[in-house]
Amino acid sequence: MPLIKNRYGKGRVRVMRIHRDGDRHEVSQLSIKAMMEGDFARAYTRADNSTSVATDTIKNIVNVVARENTGLCTEEFCQVLAKRYLDTYPQIASVAISAHETKWRRLSFGGKPHPHSFVLDNNGRPFVEVAAARVGPSTLASGIDGFAFMKSTQSGWENYPRDRYTTLPETADRMCATSMVASWKWSGKPSNYPAANTKIMDTVLEVFSTTYSMSVQDSLYRMGEAALAAVPEISEISMACPNMHFIPMNLSAFGLDNNNDVFLPTDEPHGQIECTVGRG
Incomplete structure (x- = not known):
């Protein structure tokens, strides 16, 4: 039977970014869903995971991009995140990012x-x-x-x-x-x-x-x-x-520090x- 359609990714990736401009802080708390389409059918039909990026890796990239871009607004951040997935994994044909923000005044x-x-x-x-x-x-x-x-x-x-x-x-x-x-x-x-x-x-x-x-x-x-x-x-x-x-994320595995900038809410x-x- 044919596999008509498939996609996968990571949902409810919660991240808090703090952008520090001297003593003034800007905060951005997001819940992100990142879904991929591309060359992943073999994981469904052949039990072959060789092209499938782990969903935990998809989550890690959210945190890495958050650390590298603390000051971007949500729209710009999501665009940078989508580009990072496409630039990193050629087997991804398209990526859909949705982000819901918890607003702090x-x-x-x-x-x-x-x-x-x-x-x-x-x-x-x-x-x-x-x-x-x-x-x-x-x-x-x-x-x-x-x-x-x-x-x-x-x-x-x-x-x-x-x-x-x-x-x-x-x-x-x-x-x-x-x-x-x-x-x-x-x-x-x-x-x-x-x-x-x-x-x-x-x-x-x-x-x-x-x-x-x-x-x-x-x-x-x-x-x-x-x-x-x-x-x-x-x-x-x-x-x-x-x-x-708000738990500080350990980003040392990616060669990044975390000076109280990126957190898991x-x-x-x-x-x-x-x-x-x-x-x-």
Whole structure:
């Protein structure tokens, strides 16, 4: 029976590029699908893999081209990537590249754009929780679920216990990102709830973005302290922050360094950091 059509490749190749222009960073997080057509029929009909490029190799080329082209926009990057496949493998007749971008928006404080801190576009779902009864006090809490933010530097994880089960190296410079669930309890009525909610979020983001983080735990506590100081009408704030990991890619096999420029985005498994900060 004839093999009518075939193609193959690699899907959901996730890559984060950081382009550094002095202190200012540009970030580009992509999920890429690269599909090839060409002289591959024998792998299907004759169990002959001699012309088939391994899909793991297809993935590696994404990371190599990402490291070599940190500053290209998505359109230019995909064109360069397609050309690399065609230039490298003569058995490829055509290549189809699709890339979906996760958009990160630069934060600003005091009207000044921050060089390396970002929030996710279309970010978070605000919520309110009320508990009321005929007898006894009622409670009111506001919050936000799935609010993602990150910074591309000014975060570390060092001086933790090490034993025979420990494999994670210490670092004083890493990406730090999370998708936060936060809620705060009202002990008084502000003049304007939406404005107070905005002030809480602006405050925690500014603390996160503008101070060095010894750990997510360190940042969360200081964010909570600042929120309580900024809005006296709340009695406590709770934050749960699963890490959004960006794992540096090891490109040494291709003769390339990786000076915190190319990362694998992943959120499973993740560290789960939680705390509640209240008034004494």
